[in-house]
Amino acid sequence: MRKLLVxxxxxxxxxxxxxxxxxxxxxxxxxxxxxxxYGYPSPFTFYSRGPGxxxxxxxxxxLTWKDDEEIIPWLAKSWKSENGGTKWxxxxxxxxxxxxxxxxxxxxxxFTYEYIKDHSGTPLFKWFSVLNYMDHVEAPNDRxxxxxxxxxxxSFLTDFAGCxxxxxxxxxxxxxxxxRFTDPEAxxxxxxxxxxxxxxxxxxxLYEANEDYFKGVPLVDELILLEVxxxxxxxxxxxxxxxSFWGSEIDAVETFEADPNFEVIxxxxxxxxxxxxxxxxxxxxxPDFRRAIAYGIDRGEIIDQVVHGGAIVANTGIxxxxxxxxxxxxxDYAKNxxxxxxxxxxxxxxxxxxxxxREYPSGEDLEFELLTGDRFAREAELIQEQLEAIGIKTxxxxxSTKTLDAILKEGNFYIAVSGHGGVANPNLLExxxxxxxxxxxxxxxxxxxxxxxxxxxxxxxxxxxxxQETIANDLPVxxxxxxxxxxxxxxxxxxxxxxxxxGVATGIPIEMNKLIFFARFGDANEDGDIDMRxxxxxxxxxxxxxxxxDAADANRDDKLNVLDxxxxxxxxxxxx
Amino acid sequence: MHHLTKITAYILIIFVAISINFALxxxxxxxxxxxxxxDPTTGMPVIMDEDIKEEIRxxxxxxxxxxxxxxxYLRDILKCDLGWSIYYNAPVAEVIFERLKWTLxxxxxxxxxxxxxxxxxxxxxxxxxxxxxxxxxxxxxxxIGSFPSFFLAMLFIILFGVKLDIFPIFGATxxxxxxxxxxxxxxxxxxHLILPASTLxxxxxxxxxxxxxxxxxxxxxxxxxxxxxxxxLTEWAILKDHAIKNALLPITTVIAIRMGFMISGAIFVETVxxxxxxxxxLYDAVSFxxxxxxxxxxxxxxxxxxxxxxxxxxxYLYLDPRVKHG
Numbered sequence: 001m002r003k004l005l006v007x008x009x010x011x012x013x014x015x016x017x018x019x020x021x022x023x024x025x026x027x028x029x030x031x032x033x034x035x036x037x038y039g040y041p042s043p044f045t046f047y048s049r050g051p052g053x054x055x056x057x058x059x060x061x062x063l064t065w066k067d068d069e070e071i072i073p074w075l076a077k078s079w080k081s082e083n084g085g086t087k088w089x090x091x092x093x094x095x096x097x098x099x100x101x102x103x104x105x106x107x108x109x110x111f112t113y114e115y116i117k118d119h120s121g122t123p124l125f126k127w128f129s130v131l132n133y134m135d136h137v138e139a140p141n142d143r144x145x146x147x148x149x150x151x152x153x154x155s156f157l158t159d160f161a162g163c164x165x166x167x168x169x170x171x172x173x174x175x176x177x178x179x180r181f182t183d184p185e186a187x188x189x190x191x192x193x194x195x196x197x198x199x200x201x202x203x204x205x206l207y208e209a210n211e212d213y214f215k216g217v218p219l220v221d222e223l224i225l226l227e228v229x230x231x232x233x234x235x236x237x238x239x240x241x242x243x244s245f246w247g248s249e250i251d252a253v254e255t256f257e258a259d260p261n262f263e264v265i266x267x268x269x270x271x272x273x274x275x276x277x278x279x280x281x282x283x284x285x286x287p288d289f290r291r292a293i294a295y296g297i298d299r300g301e302i303i304d305q306v307v308h309g310g311a312i313v314a315n316t317g318i319x320x321x322x323x324x325x326x327x328x329x330x331x332d333y334a335k336n337x338x339x340x341x342x343x344x345x346x347x348x349x350x351x352x353x354x355x356x357x358r359e360y361p362s363g364e365d366l367e368f369e370l371l372t373g374d375r376f377a378r379e380a381e382l383i384q385e386q387l388e389a390i391g392i393k394t395x396x397x398x399x400s401t402k403t404l405d406a407i408l409k410e411g412n413f414y415i416a417v418s419g420h421g422g423v424a425n426p427n428l429l430e431x432x433x434x435x436x437x438x439x440x441x442x443x444x445x446x447x448x449x450x451x452x453x454x455x456x457x458x459x460x461x462x463x464x465x466x467x468q469e470t471i472a473n474d475l476p477v478x479x480x481x482x483x484x485x486x487x488x489x490x491x492x493x494x495x496x497x498x499x500x501x502x503g504v505a506t507g508i509p510i511e512m513n514k515l516i517f518f519a520r521f522g523d524a525n526e527d528g529d530i531d532m533r534x535x536x537x538x539x540x541x542x543x544x545x546x547x548x549x550d551a552a553d554a555n556r557d558d559k560l561n562v563l564d565x566x567x568x569x570x571x572x573x574x575x576x
Numbered sequence: 577m578h579h580l581t582k583i584t585a586y587i588l589i590i591f592v593a594i595s596i597n598f599a600l601x602x603x604x605x606x607x608x609x610x611x612x613x614x615d616p617t618t619g620m621p622v623i624m625d626e627d628i629k630e631e632i633r634x635x636x637x638x639x640x641x642x643x644x645x646x647x648x649y650l651r652d653i654l655k656c657d658l659g660w661s662i663y664y665n666a667p668v669a670e671v672i673f674e675r676l677k678w679t680l681x682x683x684x685x686x687x688x689x690x691x692x693x694x695x696x697x698x699x700x701x702x703x704x705x706x707x708x709x710x711x712x713x714x715x716x717x718x719x720i721g722s723f724p725s726f727f728l729a730m731l732f733i734i735l736f737g738v739k740l741d742i743f744p745i746f747g748a749t750x751x752x753x754x755x756x757x758x759x760x761x762x763x764x765x766x767x768h769l770i771l772p773a774s775t776l777x778x779x780x781x782x783x784x785x786x787x788x789x790x791x792x793x794x795x796x797x798x799x800x801x802x803x804x805x806x807x808x809l810t811e812w813a814i815l816k817d818h819a820i821k822n823a824l825l826p827i828t829t830v831i832a833i834r835m836g837f838m839i840s841g842a843i844f845v846e847t848v849x850x851x852x853x854x855x856x857x858l859y860d861a862v863s864f865x866x867x868x869x870x871x872x873x874x875x876x877x878x879x880x881x882x883x884x885x886x887x888x889x890x891x892y893l894y895l896d897p898r899v900k901h902g
Contacts, residue, residue, distance in 0.1 A: 047664075125632075179635075200674065203850070400862075402604070
């Protein structure tokens with residue numbers, strides 16, 4: 001062992017002789033990715049979809065953030081909670097500055113929370129509606145923020161501190177209508193990038209790195225977002241360096257997987273497609289009827305035929321299998337026509353006239369409209385076929401998603417096929433058959449309210465499990481599939497892409513987490529690659545020849561020593 | 577007198593169009609607020625409190641009674657104020673005109689080219705009817721023209737953009753380009769215009785080509801052509817002075833109608849080439865229930881179509897001395 005250590009150290013020191021000049025990149029490092037217009041990236045003007053928030057998050061920071069494993073400190077370096085989770089004290093990092101040079105202080109944080117709460121009539125408030133939980137906020141000194149809530153909020157760190165961007169008081173205190181404020185000052189933030197140019201009509205964004213960023217210098221100097229017609233073609237042509245794909249686009253992904261110039265990673269989309277039942281109208285208000293339909297549907301067939309394998313069978317309890325709240329082992333109602341038929345027979349829906357369609361006890365054919373959004377017409381048609389096999393006749397009626405949502409909210413339906421995202425967050429389970437609201441179960445509702453304020457994680461997990469079990473048993477919805485999601489990228493430009501635990505911020509499933517612009521552990525010289533030059537750098541740091549960097553601590557043990565050299569070499573060899 | 581009634585008729589048409597513009601978007605179930613609250617692709621459905629929704633509604637003036645919204649809408653139009661887009665968070669006029677100029681460029685250039693080319697080829701075809709040239713043209717124009725525009729567009733992208741790398745494959749300009757001269761800017765726009773415009777030309781040329789061919793064939797059978805030949809005029813003179821002018825008459829009507837539809841007709845090409853035109857804007861506005869944007873965009877398109885029809889009316893009168901006033 002000692003011999004190995006000595007050998008490795010010698011190798012490191014020798015390498016320093018060959019390393020030569022550190023790689024000072026003379027050319028600007030530019031990263032180009034898919035863009036499209038998602039609005040001017042101030043916290044009040046981005047378009048209310050996921051990518052809009054992400055673009056804003058490159059310019060503005062939150063108090064906490066997430067990486068692929070856990071919640072990490074960001075503007076706040078530490079925190080504590082008291083009074084059963086209603087009082088949170090957060091301690092800010094020192095020496096963080098706004099892009100215009102002013103220091104970021106606790107007063108800015110206090111101002112931000114109060115300002116956004118006061119402007120709750122703006123459309124973007126949906127992203128920040130968690131502020132309704134806030135009773136008041138104090139800034140006892142420059143570096144400390146104390147938030148007092150009206151009720152305990154177990155998701156405070158992700159949904160509150162990890163979602164609300166901090167804005168500079170000295171700019172926004174004079175702005176009365178934030179939605180119409182589109183001056184250059186509106187995008188002065190504290191984040192790793194500054195907005196250099198934005199072209200609304202053509203959907204371009206040009207971001208420049210913030211060299212004074214408190215977490216270090218970003219790995220790219222310029223970030224360009226472009227509107228491209230076809231991401232796969234643009235990626236092949238080298239017009240962009242990364243693109244994301246979803247569900248049935250699996251065919252495009254497979255071509256890239258075979259191409260050595262690109263790397264592919266996959267992650268959870270936190271999206272689910274469901275069959276929604278109207279639990280108020282007869283006969284879908286009978287649980288066994290719903291179960292019979294579930295047994296009649298073949299989810300595997302839907303995934304193979306419609307999505308070409310680009311999805312996984314959904315959790316009948318709705319929450320995504322890759323989220324930390326997932327409860328395994330719930331009943332899945334695998335296709336079983338015999339059981340379905342038996343259930344329907346027992347309920348009294350018999351085919352009395354031999355036409356293949358069951359009848360109501362009153363004699364009419366058992367027939368419904370199967371509503372769906374345009375995007376899922378094929379899934380609906382397949383379900384129609386599958387239900388015909390058990391004697392239920394349906395007519396597929398496809399429409400625009402917005403129209404469908406409106407109809408569902410009015411309760412004017414029996415069965416619908418629709419989907420949504422966000423299934424990493426248990427608070428989503430409030431109305432299981434959203435956007436319908438026909439499932440009424442008092443004990444379910446009270447368990448939901450309990451878990452909303454339960455600060456003990458184990459207890460909360462248990463309550464959320466109960467919710468999932470109830471959904472899987474009562475079937476207000478029968479979930480169909482979760483699409484897969486991929487990121488295909490050119491590793492020569494940037495290879496830091498990853499999927500954040502439970503999605504970015506409140507659960508946006510996207511590989512663009514601003515952490516990708518910062519060095520990995522082991523990349524001691526922070527040039528974006530891990531190679532022998534980093535080994536040399538660590539050696540020089542240990543000998544006090546160079547200042548230490550956080551990324552040099554390759555094995556994340558908070559100490560800088562020979563073990564980090566060994567760990568870095570193991571990374572280079574591909575052993576870790 | 578005749579002119580006055582014509583103008584009154586047009587004003588009436590415009591007024592009816594404006595009112596329908598107002599009513600139509602509101603007849604769709606749902607409203608702009610629902611589109612703000614969730615995103616069917618990546619987003620989380622946000623269960624918003626009703627009172628917050630109400631606040632947002634009043635921010636955009638959607639809580640006022642319909643009659644008040646209607647009169648406000650008419651008043652704004654007279655003031656040339658098209659309102660504020662809910663989704664794009666900017667004045668509607670700004671959003672529309674930024675995109676309209678690109679559509680006008682793309683569709684304008686394409687229309688000019690395919691009309692002239694179509695008419696010319698149609699005339700040549702009719703003149704050489706039955707010969708190899710005619711048949712060759714007929715077959716090629718019709719077969720290429722039957723390709724769906726987006727298919728041809730993708731073919732071009734793959735061939736010229738990816739494989740041969742001659743032309744850029746998306747956008748109207750190179751992003752963030754700083755031009756050292758207007759000529760350079762012009763060149764850049766041209767480069768980006770070639771592929772989408774060619775797609776539009778190839779898929780639309782069959783219309784005027786066939787029309788012209790048929791029209792020409794009809795004209796060539798007329799007595800005055802026989803007379804012209806008898807007079808000893810050259811084939812070229814006959815073509816130029818007698819045949820083409822008369823064959824053009826029905827085409828004018830077609831051109832006018834086409835002009836109106838051209839605004840929205842390029843949507844496929846715009847989408848595939850990510851050309852920032854108004855077609856895609858319209859589609860998005862409908863998906864997002866953005867009332868002000870929808871109203872404004874439909875209004876502009878209606879006005880353009882009406883203007884085009886008006887011009888066609890006037891041009892026809894000018895071209896065909898047989899049509900008298902009144």
